[in-house]
Amino acid sequence: MNLVPMRFKGVEWHHNPREISFSCEQNVSELHSPFGISYIQNTGRKSTVIRGEGELYGEDCAEQFSRLLSLLKSGGSGVLAIPAICTVYAVMESLKITGTPKPDVLTYSFVFREVMEKTRVDVPLRCVAASGDTLWDISYRFGVSIDALVRLNPGVRRPDEDLNGMEVALC
Numbered sequence: 512m513n514l515v516p517m518r519f520k521g522v523e524w525h526h527n528p529r530e531i532s533f534s535c536e537q538n539v540s541e542l543h544s545p546f547g548i549s550y551i552q553n554t555g556r557k558s559t560v561i562r563g564e565g566e567l568y569g570e571d572c573a574e575q576f577s578r579l580l581s582l583l584k585s586g587g588s589g590v591l592a593i594p595a596i597c598t599v600y601a602v603m604e605s606l607k608i609t610g611t612p613k614p615d616v617l618t619y620s621f622v623f624r625e626v627m628e629k630t631r632v633d634v635p636l637r638c639v640a641a642s643g644d645t646l647w648d649i650s651y652r653f654g655v656s657i658d659a660l661v662r663l664n665p666g667v668r669r670p671d672e673d674l675n676g677m678e679v680a681l682c
Contacts, residue, residue: 515671519603520589521643522578523671527594528565535559559599559625561591564609567617576617579606588626592647592671600626600651636682640674647671655681
């Protein structure tokens with residue numbers, strides 16, 4: 512399988528992280544009443560937390576880290592596309608250099624947090640991609656799986672390809 516690079520707000524990782532973990536939980540409360548009876552109340556799920564670790568390689572590894580740091584400092588949310596996993600609308604919560612930097616190698620870790628918002632229920636048949644839009648962006652925007660978009664749009668070679676002005680089939 513040929514994995515596409517991880518991407519957030521238009522910035523691609525040169526090398527995908529070595530390790531990625533997802534943590535998703537429910538908000539559950541236990542209410543106690545007399546006589547040993549308890550009631551469980553589920554008030555919905557918490558936002559997903561995506562953590563990862565990896566290495567930045569090459570003579571420009573410090574520049575690669577600087578681009579990621581700029582993303583963190585700029586704030587705001589965007590589409591986080593992770594290879595072989597569905598896209599998530601997220602914010603970058605933290606970015607750290609871990610360990611001792613070596614020549615041409617920086618070890619780093621990151622944390623993203625999902626931005627939870629209502630998704631669209633009505634999906635049009637087609638859309639026209641704006642400048643910078645990729646199948647990952649369209650997947651998130653319309654709630655259509657990336658696998659379905661790839662299958663429906665055989666002319667698109669890579670899910671991270673800029674589709675500027677292209678008509679994209681959604682269903």
